[in-house]
Amino acid sequence: MRTIVTGAASGIGRAVARRLASDAARAGEDLRIALLDIDASGVDDLARELGPGALAVQVDLGRDASLVQAVSTALDHLGGGLDGLVSNAGVISPAPLKDVRAEVWDRDFSINTRACLRLAQECYEALRGARGSIVVTASVSGTHPTADVGAYCSNKAAVSMLARQIAREWGPDGIRCNVVSPGSTFTGMTRAGLEKPGVMERRGAQVPLGRVGVPEDVAAVVAFLLGPDAAYVSGADIPVDGGWTAALMPKVSTVEA
Structure with missing residues (x-):
């Protein structure tokens, strides 16, 4: 499978790349993957780990010229074809909405939402030729308002x-597009908050499955959506949250009512 993964240097993106490499090895296939991230050393390290089929590409997704060049470089590495695009890179700038600066809103939206559109557009012809698949990383915060991250919630709802609009418009071209929406997941982005005393335990207690997620939980769903077993799945938004968003009243029992 010829794949581009953004935000590949760490967290969910890194776990996705490793999962795809593992699946390729298990199937006896050559790995063909382009790893995109602003963190050049991070993707360089990962590319060395994964082997000669992996290419590290530094990119600033907030700058269109950088994005276009990165996609061109990636497609050259992949031989011009593309079976999967994982639009995963994202940023978060915590602040109450009343304090969010316009320039921060615009920067975060450009990376979390606009870049997804531009990546898809730049990859469109290659995806159409391969009847490929796009997977977008959103968040349960895109459907559930979350205190002090209103900008993040808004741009994840938009992406x-x-x-889903891509799935609707490009489905006739054979292109599938789906969303994974992680719940509370332990990554470099969330580490500082989750490692505060007692936070991991309290957060895990809110989840029906009893724990905070790890990047590999999300990577497994991404790999499924990219692969042939999901050939008739498009336009879906799958929460990967241990049942967190389904538990709107986790402490209420009809027996006690």
Whole structure:
């Protein structure tokens, strides 16, 4: 499978790349993957880990010229074809909405939402030729308002709708597009908050499955959506949250009512 993964240097993107490499090895296939991230040393390290089929590409997804060049470089590495695009890179700038600066809103939206559109557009012809698949990383915060991250909630809601719109418009071209929406997941982005005393335990207690997620939980769903077993799945938004968003009243029992 010829794949581009953004935000590949760490967290969910890194776990996705490793999962795809593992699946390729298990199937006896050559790995063909382009790893995109602003963190050049991070993707360089991962590319060395995964082997000669992996290419590290530094990119600033907030700059269109950088994005276009990165996709061109990636497609050259992949021989011009593309079976899967994982639009995973994202940023979060915590602040109450009343304090969010316009320039921060615009920067985060450009990376979390606009870049997804531009990546898809730049990859369109290659995806159409391969009847490929796009997977977009959103968040359960895109459907559930979350205190002090209103900008993040808004742009994740937007990127989820964008992905479903792609599924609608590009489905006739054979292109599938789906969304994964992680719940509370332990990554470099969330580490500082989750490692505060007692936070991991309290957060895990809110989840029906009893724990905070790890990047590999999300990577497994991404790999499924990219692969042939999901050939008739498109336009879906799958929460990967241990049942967290389904538990709107986790402490209420009808027996006690």
